[in-house]
Amino acid sequence: MPAPLRLALLAAFAGHLLVHSLQPSPLARAIDLPAPPPLAMMRLAALGDALPLAQLSTLYLQAFDNQPGVSVPFADLDYGRLRDWLSLLLALDPIGQYPLLLASHVYAQVPIEARQRSMLDFVRQSFDADPDRRWRWLAHAAILARHRLQDTDLAIAYARAISELATGPSVPGWARQMSVLLLADRGEVEAAKVLLGGLLASGAVSDPQEIRFLLERLAGSAPLPKPAQGSDAR
């Protein structure tokens, strides 16, 4: 290799290092969570296969609190935009449960009641679209409402929604019974009996062991309707 060429290469590399040394050091700067793109644009960007894009977007949202050189507390996130993002992700991938896990187990952990309620409300609204798959997130939301927010009324409302709407075979008995047990815990035995009576009449609760357990919890004496005919023990 000719010597001038070698010198030129070394000089160019040295010049590159010099220019880099003159640049200011990078500063860690937290950026706000941006508003999500419209659903139509996301579907367009997905080129017809929304599932992978929904998954990558979920990872982006999940990791947003860990920005280069900065860790953003959840409390500093815009929960309105966060909710919009979670709604978008569910719209792109209705079968996936990831956004509901994030809402109920991650973003609802922030110790600010308004934000916790926002996430629980998101779970409640999303539950209606697919109760048989999304019941467990609403069940967790009911537990959070009862024990973190100390709002038994809200917990009972969530539990009633599970009892009434999540009727698929994969929904376990304890989830359908939550409302009965919450009412009993609050001392509303009569209301719990009415609810249990409704579950028995509809055939939602038919297993003899399950019925005995609930009756023992209620420790009531008033007669209850017989279980619906033809329902299989679960």
Next chain:
Amino acid sequence: MQAPNSTAGGRWPLQLFTIAGFTLLEAWRSRLPWLLAGSLALALAAGLFAAELAITESARFRIALIASGVRFAWVFILAVYVISSLTRELNERGFESALSLEVTRTTWVLGKLAGFISLAAVAVGSVCVMLLIALPPLAALAWSASLLFELAIVIAMAQFFTLSLASVPAAAVLSAALYVLTRSIDALVLIASGSPLLAAGPWRDLSRLGTEALSWVLPSLDRFAQTGWLVDQLPAPGMLGLQFVQCLVFVSLLTAAALVDFHRRDL
């Protein structure tokens, strides 16, 4: 100069298979299988990495991202390979040697197409074998078959643009644009027909009619090889059959158009 338009009796099937065989041999010698395998390995690594980041549904993440990555990588690689291979052969006049041996232009084009699609079939077959290890057989087979149909359409697109334009950049850009359009045509129809941003009036009607007309002409590649088939639920009954017919029709259309242009070319 045009070779005698002779089918040489019944020799054209043998000629077609010979050209297809040499196309496969050329792909092997140009190390294309290594490139396909490398892209598969990269997609596997990316999918595994992403699955490690997920705090739930990690298997779903892994499979969906690997499948999607493989699909887009192989569409890109095969399209570029078809364009570059055909352009090189046109520039080096290699096909004229074939034409001088009483191979018709039609046989040559069909032979090349068969070779490229066979190459895609071998690649998809290898992925299918891997999927069968980890997934239910029906899901793996359905997705693999649909991916092969999609790749066949992409190959026919790339061949058509190359034989018509004989320019690598133009063929590549148009193939990419047409692929993106076929994958997003349904979304465009929905946007054009339901967008509240477009005021009701002639322009909105025009955009709606235009996108609907395009959707009639183009295949809906967004319904091909859905990753949801691998992780959620199988395709609807008859979907694969419909996609096979769509592939057959569109590949025939593109090949016929390519032959029209190729037959008009002066040698």
